[in-house]
Amino acid sequence: MSLYADEIIRFSSVLKMSYNLIAGRDELKRKKLREKKHLISVALPFSDLLFGFPNLIPVFPIRMEVFKVSKYLSYLGSASSIFGWDNVSKILGYIKNAGIKEVSKVIDDIIDGVIETLNEKYNEMYDIGVERGISSDFCFALKTLVGMHVSKMKNVSGTLNYSIRCSAWNKYLESLKSIKSDVKQIWLDIPPRNIGNAMGxxxxxxxxxxxDLEDISGNTYNDNQLREHFKVANQIRRDYKTIIYEIGASDFYPCNPATFSEILALLSISFQDYNSNPIRYAQNIHQMVNEMRERIKKGIGMDVSKYKKIMVTPMFGGWEPKTHEIIYQLGGRAIYADWDVLKFLDDIPISSKSDPVEAYAQFLSDVTESGIGCDNNVLTDSYIRVAKQLKADGLVFNSLFGCHSVSNCYAMLKDKIRRDLEIPSISLTFNRIGDNIEQVSTRLGAFMEMLR
Ligand code: SF4
Structure with a gap:
């Protein structure tokens, strides 16, 4: 029996989000071809400005791919348009409860397929990136992003390029021009420090x-629309934090801890483009919070008080997805909270600044000064902040091969963890999904042993 499938189908919000992530291609195609909207490629959670236009659609490019299970998820999507997702989820749950073996196995294959197929696709994109000749020194994230653009850049009208502290990231953005020169590159430089006239x-x-976006759109951006979007974006951020801190740090989970980690991984990937529709995403994530709370209230789920809380970070640039399953089998529960470490879950201060440009500038400046663009000293403090808030029992640091920026601060972090938190930590190296599972297992085994 599949661990994930058995539980994920009980959450209609998770089903919906998985569907929008993996089977979103048809919807994107329709928006582009029938509704004449423009798709704009984004990566990292930098999609917000696009929602100020009526016809620009942000897309994390892997969503334009065909996935092995897309067809089956589309069937679920069609069923949902007749019965609604809540009922689809109930019917699937009923089939599983009734133990109808053959059908149950098909459901397992589809849901497990979501995770597996996504990982396979990441590796496929990695290989395309390498074939394209990207330097072998680049990290997994950049190789896969190059692969995604080689594969699907033909579908987008522009790419939204935020320069950040990582020079490899900025080089990757520059290289997009050579993949397809007629696709418009929209650049947004963020000053590294908020000093002098930096905010202006x-x-x-x-x-x-x-x-520049107005040129692509043919419309002027709408202040009110952007302001309204920021309010929705802030609701998403609050619900996301509720899942990490209220549910993730509690002693009773609404599901098995490995499934919970899987949901956190799904949120981490999908947050980058809010599945191209933030209002729908906000509804889904809010429903997710409600479904989780409801299950906990009814005592449905699992007492996880004896499972050690392990913060696994950073994983946004690529990590071994088997990590949380291994940690669970060893008596732990893995928590992914990268976007909060990097300050992307802070509110966009639209309630204190009525001009949305000013509010977004403040947000980007804060993210840069104390999150993704900050120096290692501040960044390591941020890891400590989140680990403390989670009351983590241990920290697994995912050191990405080729990353000389966000994931090269383990030496400094290790000292701070020992001094400030007095919990053990370990660093694992990661290059490509599936390459190193035995070693990851062995090292995690020794690490979890220390926590007993
Ligand atoms: S910070 Fe590291 S993981 Fe992120 S893009 Fe740069 S090299 Fe890759």
């Missing part, structure tokens, strides 16, 4: 990016 400069850069 950042506001100018945002306005200039908006003007």
């Amino acid at each position: 400069l950042l506001e100018d850069n945002i306005r200039s990016a908006l003007t």
